[in-house]
Amino acid sequence: MEDLRGSVILVTGATDGLGRRLALDLAVRGATVLAHGRRRERLDGLLGELGARGDAPARGYLADLACLDEVRRMAGEVLDAEERLDVLVNNAGVGAGDKRLVSADGHELRFAVNHLAGFLLTRLLLDLLRASAPSRVVNVASIGQAAIDFDDVMLERGTFSGFRAYAQSKLAQILSTIDLAEELEGSGVDVNAVHPATLMDTTMVRESFGTPRSTVREGADAALRLIADPELEGVSGRYFEGTREGAADPQAYDPEARAELRRLSLRLTGLERA
């Protein structure tokens, strides 16, 4: 077991499923866990457990990631309160669903929560990650991927498919992972994406994907490797399926598509006005 004393690790979506397992595992290894949640009661419950189990203090950050203003507020709070950030784990996510839903900003919900929120949070915390280097960003993506149609990113045309919405958002995370890793080359900040495990027994799977086929433990072990394995220092811009490097949808390896997604995401998150 890695000794993570002295490391500060932010996990989004830490109040359920994979994120919760990771938060507890990291605390046991001595890391200071910054646990993100969207609901005060659930976050307080987790912080109580983390306090009871961990050797290091845990701190909570509250934000609904379906609202970019809340992402900005939370990033500001992290920057005000934290002196370092060794790992950012963008784990929070919404599964598939029958209905097309939109975020507070009017963006298709899966694209907003699964991709745009993590994109913005990462960029707002980049200076802290750079200052804490060697440091890491781990994007929890998925093997469920669908190419982004840049003419209809918000999925307003034709019959809505919740799976497509989910899969497009998950591929967007992978494109952004490769793109940011290139941008950060030489900075000491590694950025990787991981499909933790297939159909883990979590709320998302039970509610929107069907019968679970793997355990949260399996997915957590794959994510923990990217978060903490010293052998992976300097490995960046990769997509892993479990503990092995995988091949993502071909669009991930198209530099034009990555640049187009970067421009779109910068514009939608207000980081760069078009």
Ligand SMILES: NC(=O)c1ccc[n+]([C@@H]2O[C@H](COP(=O)([O-])OP(=O)(O)OC[C@H]3O[C@@H](n4cnc5c(N)ncnc54)[C@H](OP(=O)(O)O)[C@@H]3O)[C@@H](O)[C@H]2O)c1
């Ligand atoms: N389960 C799988 O087999 C599988 C496979 C591949 C990839 N993944 C990825 O793994 C990650 C974790 O999924 P999971 O299976 O652990 O699902 P989960 O148990 O449903 O957990 C999802 C987490 O995201 C949080 N979340 C959802 N919407 C949010 C919002 N608007 N603002 C803030 N937080 C929000 C949830 O908060 P609450 O606790 O408040 O509900 C929860 O903590 C996701 O990115 C998912 O795509 C999962």
